[in-house]
Amino acid sequence: MRFQDTQSTPREHDLIMAAQDGDRTAQRSIYELYRDRVQNLVYYSLGDALFAEDISQVIFLKIFRALPDFRFESALATWIYRIAINECLNQSRRDNAQYVPLDAILGSVEEIAAADWPDRQQERQQRQQIIQQAVLELSPKLRAVVVLKYLEGLSYEEIAAVLDCSTGTVASRLSRALTRLEARLRPFRTVL
Numbered sequence: 001m002r003f004q005d006t007q008s009t010p011r012e013h014d015l016i017m018a019a020q021d022g023d024r025t026a027q028r029s030i031y032e033l034y035r036d037r038v039q040n041l042v043y044y045s046l047g048d049a050l051f052a053e054d055i056s057q058v059i060f061l062k063i064f065r066a067l068p069d070f071r072f073e074s075a076l077a078t079w080i081y082r083i084a085i086n087e088c089l090n091q092s093r094r095d096n097a098q099y100v101p102l103d104a105i106l107g108s109v110e111e112i113a114a115a116d117w118p119d120r121q122q123e124r125q126q127r128q129q130i131i132q133q134a135v136l137e138l139s140p141k142l143r144a145v146v147v148l149k150y151l152e153g154l155s156y157e158e159i160a161a162v163l164d165c166s167t168g169t170v171a172s173r174l175s176r177a178l179t180r181l182e183a184r185l186r187p188f189r190t191v192l
Contacts, residue, residue, distance in 0.1 A: 012076055020068050027067075031060055034077070037152070038084050044151045045088035045144065059087050074161060081148075081162040089140050127188075134184040142177040145170060 018026035038059055043052035062083055070079060135143065148159045156167045156174075163170065 013072065016067070016070060016072070016076060019064075020070065027064060030063075030067075030076070034080050035060075037077075038080065041081065041084050041147065041152065042088055044147050045085075046091055055087060055091055059084050062087065078158075078161040082164060085144055085148075085162060089144070092140050130188050131181075131185065134181050137184060138177055138180060142173050142180070145173040146177050146181075149174060 015026050015029055019030055035056070039052055039056045042055045042059070043049055046052060046055065059080075063080060066083070070076070135146065138146065144163065145159060148154045148162060154162070156170045159170045160167045
């Protein structure tokens with residue numbers, strides 16, 4: 001399902017209403033609809049697959065506890081992403097974890113090259129480490145915009161809805177993030 005920045009679809013509205021009334025099947029449908037997206041967002045925000053599973057469960061507990069208060073003022077996806085981003089920021093503060101896997105920026109190794117030569121593997125690993133470190137040096141707010149833009153492929157409007165800020169703020173944060181990444185990576189141009 002494509003992320004929507006507007007109100008919920010009629011089917012989704014009915015699903016939410018049923019879940020708010022305690023319908024376990026509806027709650028399970030919401031969970032299955034958003035589970036992978038939330039887990040990916042958490043993974044690329046915090047960087048640990050097992051930790052991402054645990055935190056995703058915490059996020060869904062928060063979602064289902066708060067679901068009765070959902071007022072249809074935004075799309076369900078916007079609301080869920082907002083909860084997920086806030087929990088990731090809370091976890092980062094708590095654990096001082098600032099790890100974003102390189103796959104969030106460049107794609108997986110399988111996506112980069114299906115059949116790569118062994119001598120290029122070392123070069124790719126070095127490039128990944130350099131870029132990963134540059135991303136890690138970004139503040140959580142800048143990192144969140146980079147992850148939502150390049151991992152999730154969200155538009156500026158969608159990111160603004162998730163982060164509860166203006167599109168101008170999204171553009172500004174993304175610009176600052178890319179400027180900082182470019183400055184940090186400039187010395188490594190021959191390696192990258």
